Amino acid sequence: MVNRRSVLKIGAATVAGVLVKMPVSGRNLSPAKTHIAFHRAIFDERFAECRGFAAELHSAGVFTSAIRGDVAGLWYDDLRVHLREDRLPVAGLTDRAALFCLEELARDVDMRVVFRVDHTIELDGLAKHVAAAEASSVSATRRLPKEPHFGRAMAERFSRLDPRELRDAAAQKLTGPFAPEDKTMLVSWVIA
Amino acid sequence: MVLPPNISEADFNAAVNEFRAAVGPSWVFTSDEDVALYRDSYSIYWGEPEERVASAAVAPAKVEEVQQVVRTANKYHIPLYPISTGRNLTYGGSAPTMRGSVVVDLKRMNRILEVDEKRAFALVEPGVSYFDLYHYIRERSLKLMLDVPDPGWGSPVGNSLDHGAGYLTAHFRDHFGSHCGMEVVTPEGDLVRTGMGALPNSETWQEFRYGAGPYIDGIFTQSNFGIVTKMGFWLMPMPESYLTGTITVPRYQDFEPLIEEVSYFEDLSLIGMPQYGSPIGGGFFGPPSPDLAALMQNGWPSMGALENYVAAQKRPAWSVELNFYGPEETVRANWQAAKRRFAKAIPGAAFQDGELLAPPIPKEKETTQGDKPRLGIPALEVFTITSRNPMTNSDPADGHADFFAYVPRKASAVWAAARVMYEAYREMGMPPMHGPFSTPINYYSRCFIMATLVPTYRNAAKNARSRELFAKVMDRCAEHGFGCYRTSPAFQDRLMSKYSFNNNALLRFHQKLKDSIDPNGIISPGRYGIWPAKMRGNRA
Numbered sequence: 001m002v003n004r005r006s007v008l009k010i011g012a013a014t015v016a017g018v019l020v021k022m023p024v025s026g027r028n029l030s031p032a033k034t035h036i037a038f039h040r041a042i043f044d045e046r047f048a049e050c051r052g053f054a055a056e057l058h059s060a061g062v063f064t065s066a067i068r069g070d071v072a073g074l075w076y077d078d079l080r081v082h083l084r085e086d087r088l089p090v091a092g093l094t095d096r097a098a099l100f101c102l103e104e105l106a107r108d109v110d111m112r113v114v115f116r117v118d119h120t121i122e123l124d125g126l127a128k129h130v131a132a133a134e135a136s137s138v139s140a141t142r143r144l145p146k147e148p149h150f151g152r153a154m155a156e157r158f159s160r161l162d163p164r165e166l167r168d169a170a171a172q173k174l175t176g177p178f179a180p181e182d183k184t185m186l187v188s189w190v191i192a
Numbered sequence: 193m194v195l196p197p198n199i200s201e202a203d204f205n206a207a208v209n210e211f212r213a214a215v216g217p218s219w220v221f222t223s224d225e226d227v228a229l230y231r232d233s234y235s236i237y238w239g240e241p242e243e244r245v246a247s248a249a250v251a252p253a254k255v256e257e258v259q260q261v262v263r264t265a266n267k268y269h270i271p272l273y274p275i276s277t278g279r280n281l282t283y284g285g286s287a288p289t290m291r292g293s294v295v296v297d298l299k300r301m302n303r304i305l306e307v308d309e310k311r312a313f314a315l316v317e318p319g320v321s322y323f324d325l326y327h328y329i330r331e332r333s334l335k336l337m338l339d340v341p342d343p344g345w346g347s348p349v350g351n352s353l354d355h356g357a358g359y360l361t362a363h364f365r366d367h368f369g370s371h372c373g374m375e376v377v378t379p380e381g382d383l384v385r386t387g388m389g390a391l392p393n394s395e396t397w398q399e400f401r402y403g404a405g406p407y408i409d410g411i412f413t414q415s416n417f418g419i420v421t422k423m424g425f426w427l428m429p430m431p432e433s434y435l436t437g438t439i440t441v442p443r444y445q446d447f448e449p450l451i452e453e454v455s456y457f458e459d460l461s462l463i464g465m466p467q468y469g470s471p472i473g474g475g476f477f478g479p480p481s482p483d484l485a486a487l488m489q490n491g492w493p494s495m496g497a498l499e500n501y502v503a504a505q506k507r508p509a510w511s512v513e514l515n516f517y518g519p520e521e522t523v524r525a526n527w528q529a530a531k532r533r534f535a536k537a538i539p540g541a542a543f544q545d546g547e548l549l550a551p552p553i554p555k556e557k558e559t560t561q562g563d564k565p566r567l568g569i570p571a572l573e574v575f576t577i578t579s580r581n582p583m584t585n586s587d588p589a590d591g592h593a594d595f596f597a598y599v600p601r602k603a604s605a606v607w608a609a610a611r612v613m614y615e616a617y618r619e620m621g622m623p624p625m626h627g628p629f630s631t632p633i634n635y636y637s638r639c640f641i642m643a644t645l646v647p648t649y650r651n652a653a654k655n656a657r658s659r660e661l662f663a664k665v666m667d668r669c670a671e672h673g674f675g676c677y678r679t680s681p682a683f684q685d686r687l688m689s690k691y692s693f694n695n696n697a698l699l700r701f702h703q704k705l706k707d708s709i710d711p712n713g714i715i716s717p718g719r720y721g722i723w724p725a726k727m728r729g730n731r732a
Binding site for chain 2: 095112177
């Protein structure tokens with residue numbers, strides 16, 4: 001995890017004209033190029049889909065941070081510090097429990113879930129995708145692949161999003177943290 | 193937008209404007225999407241007209257702003273609902289007790305005012321979380337251990353005011369019991385310091401809790417008599433060593449002497465919270481084994497049948513893990529003493545030595561350290577660990593409403609409470625969470641908790657059924673004298689109606705206090721059944 005002192009401010013101009021803060025840490029992948037939209041992409045490194053999501057966004061210039069289920073270290077040691085200063089959007093592909101915790105914690109910085117797609121991976125390994133988002137996203141979600149590379153596809157879609165325009169009330173507090181034990185339930189999300 | 197009951201839109205808007213003047217416009221939240229952040233994620237009324245949703249939220253940064261908010265609320269009779277971090281899920285979270293209240297979010301009052309290492313206390317504001325206080329202690333290498341609840345994202349102030357608990361020795365894990373001194377904004381905007389805090393120039397506010405005259409701190413717990421803006425806590429000196437040991441006993445009826453011996457060590461403050469279990473009874477989550485299901489086929493088994501079942505399983509009936517804190521010499525000696533006493537009291541008792549650790553756990557090892565809360569390390573792992581379990585397979589809940597019944601610290605009471613809860617579930621046609629091998633939680637050292645987690649959903653029909661189950665469990669337990677010690681706003685009136693000695697004299701006393709201290713009834717109307725006179729109606 002990174003802390004306040006390990007944050008390197010860079011002056012990379014973005015389309016939005018804001019500064020992006022670059023966290024420096026062994027668990028954070030340095031971006032190949034500077035991305036405009038997200039302060040960070042969070043992924044759960046236990047899941048291949050999430051690793052693919054992170055790799056794709058990393059190559060698109062987004063800083064990425066890994067978790068393994070528990071978000072406490074990420075939030076309290078790192079993310080909260082940055083978001084208190086600049087409430088830049090954060091993207092993620094995690095399990096439900098991680099999103100649930102981050103959503104509750106994000107209230108402290110007056111941020112909320114504004115985009116959400118739930119991915120239920122059945123026993124055959126194929127995923128079903130359900131969006132709680134504006135109509136265009138729902139439509140796009142239908143075209144997501146069922147195979148594990150949907151994480152990359154989701155990231156590609158995120159890289160084209162302008163998170164400042166996302167404000168889907170239906171995405172807020174949509175579920176609790178619980179999921180079936182015999183299926184994997186992942187969620188792609190944006191907190192802004 | 194939801195408005196507080198019996199408040200005109202004009203008055204509400206005027207109050208909101210005065211809130212903005214008091215705390216700054218960016219710290220008053222009125223948009224639907226902002227107010228939605230304060231919904232209770234585990235609400236058992238999700239999406240229904242009875243869901244306790246706020247009308248607005250206001251986030252003061254200092255005591256004077258809290259006082260101004262309270263004065264404005266009195267002027268317009270606006271109901272307020274103060275929260276510290278607002279993460280007490282299953283007990284209402286950040287949502288108000290009464291629909292339409294304005295949440296007073298104290299997240300900006302997040303200063304750690306003092307931590308005295310040598311005198312082992314802290315003084316904090318309500319927006320300080322256990323993580324914040326833990327990091328403060330760690331960053332300064334203070335030799336203090338914090339007693340944390342699980343999950344640790346709550347606030348010491350809020351947790352103790354709601355009678356939350358942790359895992360260390362008895363007088364630390366009772367979080368209200370370990371507090372010392374508080375500062376309170378009264379419903380009329382006055383400022384009170386309790387205990388030695390009332391004596392100007394005193395340096396013992398966090399050392400002697402009683403001061404002089406009546407001790408009033410307790411009336412600010414689970415209540416609506418003021419907004420607590422500072423609170424002191426006693427902290428445990430960092431122990432040199434932490435040692436665990438596990439005891440197993442062979443027979444079903446060994447549970448009684450096991451509890452008696454554990455209680456001996458508990459009451460001498462030689463151990464942290466004991467962790468009871470049953471090697472053959474299954475876990476808290478999940479259905480019974482096929483063998484146990486067969487045993488339960490014709491209802492609750494007899495003692496003889498249970499003993500035969502245990503013998504056939506060829507595994508111990510019960511286990512308990514003990515945790516010792518202190519110098520290495522004493523923790524080892526206490527574990528040896530435990531072995532001697534348990535072996536003498538319970539034939540066949542077996543012992544397994546645990547690892548000896550030397551707190552504090554190095555930062556780089558924290559992530560992989562198991563059982564963090566018992567080492568005073570706050571965590572959110574409980575969500576990761578419990579979010580997927582056999583009970584969530586077919587129909588994952590979105591949350592749970594917890595019913596924690598307090599039962600006497602003896603085996604017969606544990607079995608009686610488990611059976612009451614088991615039968616309540618059966619009456620509802622739902623799979624019981626409890627059985628003959630259920631074990632208690634020992635948050636408070638002098639009595640046991642038997643816990644039931646009733647699922648909540650984003651679905652009204654399912655929630656209606658959960659509410660029926662919750663009410664049935666509460667009613668059945670109360671009939672047997674098993675009282676729940678806290679509950680979500682949805683059940684607070686029902687809960688307090690159970691504490692009915694002498695025609696509900698306790699609640700009537702609370703109401704008299706309310707009418708005197710908060711004549712306009714602006715603070716948390718309805719919290720734990722305490723309604724202001726104007727809203728009491730036929731509730732009283």
